[in-house]
Amino acid sequence: MWRRYLMWFAHEHLDFRHAEMQSIISLFNIPVKFIEQPSIRKPYWIVELPSEDYVKKIASRSVLVKNCIELWSTAKTESQLHANLKNSLKNSTGTWVTGENGQGDASDTHLCPKELIEACCSPKNSFKIEVETFCKHYTLKEKVQKIESFEYLPLEGPVKLNKPDITLAYLEFYGDDPNNVPEQPYDLFFGKWIVDGQRDLIQYHSLKKRHFIGNTSMDAQLSLLMANQAQVKTGDIVLDPFVGSGSLLVSAAHFGAYVWGSDIDFMMLHGRTRPSRVGQKMRAKEESVRGNMRQYKTESSYLDVLVSDFSLPLWKQGFKFDAIITDPPYGVREPTEKIGIERDNYKLSEQHLVNHIPAKVEYGLQQLYGDLLNFAATHLEVGRRLVCWYPLVREEYQEDQLPSHPCLSLVANSEQVLSKLTARRLLTYEKVRDDGTGQTLETNGGSHNFREKYFAMGEMTRRERKERKSEEMAAYALYKMAAKRDVT
Amino acid sequence: MKLITHNMLTSKCLKGVMTGYPLAINATDIKVTEVDFNPEFITRVIPKLDWEVLWAAANSIGHGEGLPKTLEPKYEENEDLLKKLHRVLLEVEVEEGNLTCPESGRQFPISKGIPNMLLTEAEVQ
Incomplete structure (x- = not known):
């Protein structure tokens, strides 16, 4: 019945x-x-x-x-x-x-x-x-x-x-x-x-009690939502190519997935960045993505994290993930970077090679999302999902300007408002077919330059605030003068 | 770094390198940690593996014992094999060492179990 x-x-x-x-x-x-x-x-x-x-x-x-x-x-x-x-x-x-x-x-x-x-x-x-x-x-x-x-x-x-x-x-x-x-x-x-x-999980996974967090760790509820969007299930293989402190892997592993993560930030993956928590002076020894998994008793689902640059190929040809869940940097609180240098014919001498920290150049959002969608189109099983955030200025949002790829179909698109002017959208793509041709297909990485707009907008409101304040001051001064005149 | 990771990694990021696979392992510190055995997962992963590469990698770091050189069919029913594989894929970890590109000889360091696949800015020009 x-x-x-x-x-x-x-x-x-x-x-x-x-x-x-x-x-x-x-x-x-x-x-x-x-x-x-x-x-x-x-x-x-x-x-x-x-x-x-x-x-x-x-x-x-x-x-x-x-x-x-x-x-x-x-x-x-x-x-x-x-x-x-x-x-x-x-x-x-x-x-x-x-x-x-x-x-x-x-x-x-x-x-x-x-x-x-x-x-x-x-x-x-x-x-x-x-x-x-x-x-x-x-x-x-x-x-x-x-x-x-x-x-x-x-x-x-x-x-x-x-x-x-x-x-x-x-x-x-x-x-x-x-x-x-x-x-x-x-x-x-x-x-x-x-x-x-599963509301209780939000408390259980709360960032307040998590050992290892970074400046942009994803809140527990949204991480769990993302794992659901990606339809993660037991035994799945999941990748987060912008892993950071591994919040998204924590929730994917909670639903039984085996997880890989990669990130360009060496210090982050080694737990040596400055602590994000108020009042904490130093990172504890066991702070790592793996440490987080240990905290929630899912260490058996941890595969590895790798330091790597997402703009370059890493995984073997033909290898496919069951889900890709990620929150790329937006260029505001975390920089959008790849390895590179503006100078031509740059050479490194042998003596500098040891412990050398490579220079980085801007990795534009448009290029980043183009790479991400292309990556999903080659390294995702057919019928499985890519789930990622996409930041934008609210009034400029147009659905047809979102990143797109012929092998991926946008199945969900939910907005989280960040401020009066900005928002981010959780985009869920399902891979509908394999690209049999082997050629790179026309990918649209979206046309939104969030960083530029975000700061231009900030400038404007700052200037407006300043102008308004000076106007108010002037009006107040006038009022004072008038009051004085009335008295005398 | 676990051997399951090694089986999927390439050095294709380097200019002029065509496949960059498999990477040679040079391990100075190896650790074995216990991980829950999940036969369904191992069975699912087998088709994604390059068996020869796994066999060679396991032997190169001295953990290949008992691993057959070729994969027999009906492996999903062979629990001994799945257990052995579970150990090789998920429990044996290279803590310190190097990965070497088979074409260019470029080395990628592994420290505290995390491979560093970053190039220098000179290499990406």
């Missing part, structure tokens, strides 16, 4: 929700029926799935899902919710019964089969009821009142607040506008809690 579920999401990274869910659904090949069309303005999805296993699979991966509820009743008003629930107790058809108006949507007169409720009523099952509200706060007393209103349910087991056999959930949705909260909720739901999403 297909069951109906309410998937309740965390209200953040809204632009990533659909992309993450789609990735997980297609990773496990899960058939989903939408009972109500998902809306970004609602923190939930109402879906039907063939069995509980499927909802558990989704929850085993998603970092945006808070929890999944087996839906028993939904309505637009409190009285209707209770009426539905009472009628459901008499619904012995074994399926959901649609209301008189017979609409196929999540109309508020749907009745769940009574078996769902009866399965929880045995005297052996201890239970509790949780009340959750979205965009409104209730005191404990009010919550208890809400719980009391379900007294007609034939629950015979004892109440147990700590780890009961069954947790029932009552949820009220008051819209997504905290400045305009209505008196009564828009939607109400009641059902049985099934499983939580």
